[in-house]
Amino acid sequence: MKIFKRILQVVLCTVLMGSVFYFGNGKAVAEDFYITIKKGDTLYSISKKYNISVENLKEYNQLTSNKIIAGQELMIPDIEQTKPLYVVVAGSFSKKANAEKRVTFLKKKGIEAVIVKKVINGKSLYRVQAGAFSSKSKALKMKTKLKNNGIKDAFLLTEKPLHINGITVGSSYKQLVLKFGQPSKIEDDQNTRSLYYRNDGAGVRVTFHAANDSIEQLQVYPEYLKTASVPTEKSKILGLYGNPHEVKIVSCYESAKCEQIIYKFNKKQLIVQIDRDGKTVQYLDLRKAK
Incomplete structure (x- = not known):
């Protein structure tokens, strides 16, 4: 074996x-950087300043407790690529032909959309997706645009980008x-x-x-x-x-x-x-x- x-x-x-x-050589897409801990800093205050959770700070810096020391270096990881995205769904169908009709309708309205297939309990469902956004406000604007164009069943999903560990x-x-x-x-x-x-x-x-x-x-x-x-x-x-x-x-x-x-x-x-x-x-x- x-x-x-x-x-x-x-x-x-x-x-x-x-x-x-x-x-x-060259520049990595994911840009981590380091800070020097100052007197009075805590993991909580640093997490708020850099918009990252205490858990992520501990995980990426291999810390076993919340204790940090002034003068110590702390890595601030670039985790934007694994943050959840807001997916705008413009309908879900059991037949691909119906999903294709919805996409054609949206394109006539100037809205780009794609069909995403999902297999649930052995059955295929076809989801019409009208964008994935890091900003919830932008996703809500797209949802409103869909509803204004007659797509009353539009809704939002949050999905984390594909990753391994x-x-x-x-x-x-x-x-x-x-x-x-x-x-x-x-x-x-x-x-x-x-x-x-x-x-x-x-x-x-x-x-x-x-x-x-x-x-x-x-x-x-x-x-x-x-x-x-x-x-x-x-x-x-x-x-x-x-x-x-x-x-x-x-x-x-x-x-x-x-x-x-x-x-x-x-x-x-x-x-x-x-x-x-x-x-x-x-x-x-x-x-x-x-």
Whole structure:
């Protein structure tokens, strides 16, 4: 079984390989920065000043208590990419043709919309989405515009951008290490970096954008990690990410069949492959959607 899994890792790794490998030149999309703690500062006051939760400050700085000391450096992480977005829904339909009619109607009104497929209890539903906004006020304006154009069933949803353990496309390598931990071994191959946390396989494989060192694609193998924060079972995947947009049956382990659960949101795609036992997560693969 382990031999097959190592072969699977090698095959998937070839997808990550591409141009020249760069670290340290260029500017990362996710911009973390550091502050020096002053006398009288508290995690609470810092969290309010920089609009970040105390929990996130503690997590990214690996703090076990709320105690901080003047003169100490504290990292302020750029977590904008994983903050929830406000999604404007202009109707949900059981038939794709009806969703397409709604999109055509909206485009005639000058409103851009797309169809998002969801699989719920084995049945496909087609949601018409008229934008995803970081600002709730902008989302509400779009909702009002829809209602003024006769879409009375328009509503808002909040959805968190696709991520694996808080890391998404565009995150920095520093953020990745803070979330997954320092690996015991690193292997570089062109623009692909493999991080080993156990001896028998890479727990994380990541490809970087050559221009700015940001993460372009991320593959995670839960069984080779030391952290328990990445889901290892299908039920936990569904609990964390919700109903998928697509489900596929693919070949794995030569003649065996495995299930792929696919999520798409905001131009990103997350593929989760489930082992042939129907419950164990083999890997998670996050990248830009085609």
